[in-house]
Amino acid sequence: MKVPSGFQFAGLQAGIKPNRKDLALVYSQAPCSAAGCFTRNTARAAPVLDAEARLPATGMHAVVVNSGNANALTGPEGLQDVKAVCEAVARALGVPAASVLSASTGVIGHRLPAAKIVAAAPLLAQSLRPEPERAAEAILTTDTRIKMAARAVRIGGKDVTISAICKGSGMIAPSLATMIAVVTTDAAVGPSALAGALRRSMERSFNALTVDNDMSTNDVVFALANGLAGNEPMVDPGPELDRFAAALTEVCKELAKDIAADGEGATKLLEVEVAGAPSDEIAMELAKSVAGSSLVKAAIFGADPNWGRVLASIGARAGTAGYDVAPADARVSVQGVEVYDRAPAGHDGAVLKARMREPEVRVEVDLRHGEGSAVAWGCDLSYDYVKINADYTSLIVPRPDGGVAKDDRLANYSPAFKQQLLVEALGYIRRFAGTRCVVKYGGAAMVKESLKKSFCDDIGLLRSVGLRPIVVHGGGPEITRTLEKLGGKAEFVDGQRVTNTSDLKVVEMVLTGSINTDLVTLLNQEGGHAVGVSGKDGALLRARKLLPENGGRDLGQVGEVTRVNKDFLDLLLQQGYVPVISPIGIGEDGQSYNINADQVAAEVAIAVGAQKLIYLSDVPGILKAGELVEELNGAGLAAQLEDGTVQGGMRVKVRSILKALHNGVQRVHLIDGRVPHSIIGELFTDKGVGTLVTP
Numbered sequence: 153m154k155v156p157s158g159f160q161f162a163g164l165q166a167g168i169k170p171n172r173k174d175l176a177l178v179y180s181q182a183p184c185s186a187a188g189c190f191t192r193n194t195a196r197a198a199p200v201l202d203a204e205a206r207l208p209a210t211g212m213h214a215v216v217v218n219s220g221n222a223n224a225l226t227g228p229e230g231l232q233d234v235k236a237v238c239e240a241v242a243r244a245l246g247v248p249a250a251s252v253l254s255a256s257t258g259v260i261g262h263r264l265p266a267a268k269i270v271a272a273a274p275l276l277a278q279s280l281r282p283e284p285e286r287a288a289e290a291i292l293t294t295d296t297r298i299k300m301a302a303r304a305v306r307i308g309g310k311d312v313t314i315s316a317i318c319k320g321s322g323m324i325a326p327s328l329a330t331m332i333a334v335v336t337t338d339a340a341v342g343p344s345a346l347a348g349a350l351r352r353s354m355e356r357s358f359n360a361l362t363v364d365n366d367m368s369t370n371d372v373v374f375a376l377a378n379g380l381a382g383n384e385p386m387v388d389p390g391p392e393l394d395r396f397a398a399a400l401t402e403v404c405k406e407l408a409k410d411i412a413a414d415g416e417g418a419t420k421l422l423e424v425e426v427a428g429a430p431s432d433e434i435a436m437e438l439a440k441s442v443a444g445s446s447l448v449k450a451a452i453f454g455a456d457p458n459w460g461r462v463l464a465s466i467g468a469r470a471g472t473a474g475y476d477v478a479p480a481d482a483r484v485s486v487q488g489v490e491v492y493d494r495a496p497a498g499h500d501g502a503v504l505k506a507r508m509r510e511p512e513v514r515v516e517v518d519l520r521h522g523e524g525s526a527v528a529w530g531c532d533l534s535y536d537y538v539k540i541n542a543d544y545t546s547l548i549v550p551r552p553d554g555g556v557a558k559d560d561r562l563a564n565y566s567p568a569f570k571q572q573l574l575v576e577a578l579g580y581i582r583r584f585a586g587t588r589c590v591v592k593y594g595g596a597a598m599v600k601e602s603l604k605k606s607f608c609d610d611i612g613l614l615r616s617v618g619l620r621p622i623v624v625h626g627g628g629p630e631i632t633r634t635l636e637k638l639g640g641k642a643e644f645v646d647g648q649r650v651t652n653t654s655d656l657k658v659v660e661m662v663l664t665g666s667i668n669t670d671l672v673t674l675l676n677q678e679g680g681h682a683v684g685v686s687g688k689d690g691a692l693l694r695a696r697k698l699l700p701e702n703g704g705r706d707l708g709q710v711g712e713v714t715r716v717n718k719d720f721l722d723l724l725l726q727q728g729y730v731p732v733i734s735p736i737g738i739g740e741d742g743q744s745y746n747i748n749a750d751q752v753a754a755e756v757a758i759a760v761g762a763q764k765l766i767y768l769s770d771v772p773g774i775l776k777a778g779e780l781v782e783e784l785n786g787a788g789l790a791a792q793l794e795d796g797t798v799q800g801g802m803r804v805k806v807r808s809i810l811k812a813l814h815n816g817v818q819r820v821h822l823i824d825g826r827v828p829h830s831i832i833g834e835l836f837t838d839k840g841v842g843t844l845v846t847p
């Protein structure tokens with residue numbers, strides 16, 4: 153994304169939220185005109201009160217935003233904390249304290265752990281970069297993705313850029329819509345003209361948005377203009393300012409739609425256009441009443457063409473406000489299909505239902521009562537919205553150091569949630585009974601003792617609900633550490649470890665002698681069903697030397713699997729044992745080979761006819777441009793290998809997965825082994841946690 157000249161961004165984890173980035177900074181060395189639009193909620197948060205009193209203004213340099221804590225309804229300390237944060241950031245940047253603005257988002261009613269932000273300020277300032285992604289990530293709360301937009305516009309013969317980052321997902325309601333946005337531009341424009349343009353751009357963007365009709369305490373949209381584009385400062389009013397405001401509106405509109413589509417629990421974006429209203433303002437109000445109606449939203453979730461609810465909510469709002477509008481005379485269409493025209497219109501219900509399953513649903517209403525029109529955005533209302541919001545503060549516990557943490561033991565959730573979860577899980581348990589599943593435990597993910605323990609608990613659970621797990625483990629960091637201790641060094645080609653004959657002894661010692669034994673011991677603390685086997689035992693893994701790819705480097709004693717002794721594994725599985733395999737193979741020549749564990753896992757899965765193959769690694773799944781790819785098929789995965797999205801150790805995994813899919817394995821899951829119990833989350837819930845690959 154193109155960002156305006158002279159702006160820099162940073163995002164990091166200051167410890168306000170347990171495991172995610174939570175502090176963002178937007179900075180311009182050149183002083184800026186600044187303006188803001190704020191929530192109309194009278195329960196305003198402290199940073200809103202502070203910024204509102206100081207804007208519009210000139211000479212501004214930075215906006216610091218934290219997530220994880222709203223600093224709202226926090227008493228008199230709230231404003232002191234804002235001051236402390238702005239001062240610390242100003243000090244770190246070497247600018248006046250009055251030139252820094254702040255915003256907060258997160259839980260209401262807990263004191264802001266300002267000391268953590270103050271402590272993080274120097275690092276935040278040092279990590280400024282021209283790319284806005286990390287800042288965009290750090291301002292998120294329940295959002296599932298980052299939100300950024302940009303436009304270029306010619307002003308006074310100069311190229312001006314406008315860009316923005318924003319967050320918003322729940323508590324999103326008209327005027328503004330709950331959210332934080334920071335708009336940056338290199339245009340030269342005075343603060344009051346900027347404020348006017350910003351206000352204008354809100355009307356048809358953020359003010360046209362509703363997710364849940366709940367207005368937040370912390371809404372704020374900041375605009376910073378540093379003038380580095382070199383245009384003559386825009387005159388207010390004037391055609392240049394109009395053009396600027398139009399481009400600004402486009403940026404904000406794009407973000408508003410992103411927010412709606414990423415509403416809490418949302419599965420679809422809802423766009424409602426109302427035309428033929430007595431005025432634009434009335435059209436907007438009616439469009440928002442439709443987009444915000446719980447009944448309309450629930451119908452959109454179910455792809456149910458229940459247009460009666462659309463006219464009912466328009467009639468209700470018009471009647472309450474006394475607008476001269478007769479819904480009976482209207483025309484209504486959904487996804488371009490006419491469903492009502494002064495009377496119910498005949499249409500193919502099945503076709504319309506299918507079209508309503510698309511990720512964007514558009515409802516159009518022509519009231520035939522004037523020239524006013526408007527578009528509003530919202531989203532559907534799903535079970536997940538309630539899940540996300542039913543327990544939000546019950547799970548928040550204060551920490552001794554002043555912050556808050558999430559205590560999400562199941563005991564703290566509502567009975568309804570627990571029941572739902574169990575019903576969902578039990579459905580899977582029934583389906584999985586008796587199926588075989590191979591789990592590759594990544595070397596990189598198995599470094600922490602507590603993680604190993606929770607992994608072993610999970611394998612025990614899988615076994616006790618009737619799944620037949622086989623574990624294949626890697627060696628990763630432990631092999632590297634041992635080699636280095638012995639004076640050698642680790643080298644990788646395309647994710648495969650180069651292994652010379654003397655290294656092989658070390659590799660075998662660590663894999664079979666140490667890691668395998670450890671896992672088996674942990675697994676057998678209860679039950680005693682795990683059996684540790686090296687690929688050499690019972691000639692489980694027959695191997696041959698992996699030949700270098702044309703012109704490639706010789707990898708030494710690295711092998712590939714030629715045959716898996718399926719009978720041996722069948723025997724163990726039939727007796728209820730959990731085989732734990734270390735990836736050392738034996739050649740027809742009697743030599744030992746180090747085999748990449750990803751490949752072994754795939755070959756074993758193919759050999760035993762496993763329905764599932766699971767890779768636990770040290771990443772959330774397959775990442776593309778930093779974002780998790782939740783689901784893809786074999787062709788999609790092959791494309792990622794081709795286009796270079798997948799690198800290093802992930803390449804071996806992907807090639808192994810493709811082979812497994814070609815040979816009968818139905819589902820492959822890539823999940824984060826660093827997250828305790830991620831296997832359980834992936835297998836026993838409808839929406840998994842990592843990447844799911846199907847044929």
Ligand code: ADP
Nearest residue numbers: 594595596628769771774775797798799801802
């Ligand atoms: P393991 O011990 O799980 O085999 P590896 O280091 O061999 O660990 O492989 C996982 C690594 O692959 C990740 O840590 C990551 O750095 C790298 N990787 C490369 N490209 C991607 C991608 N597109 N998505 C996820 N991880 C990737």
Ligand code: MG
Nearest residue numbers: 626647750801
């Ligand atoms: Mg690897």
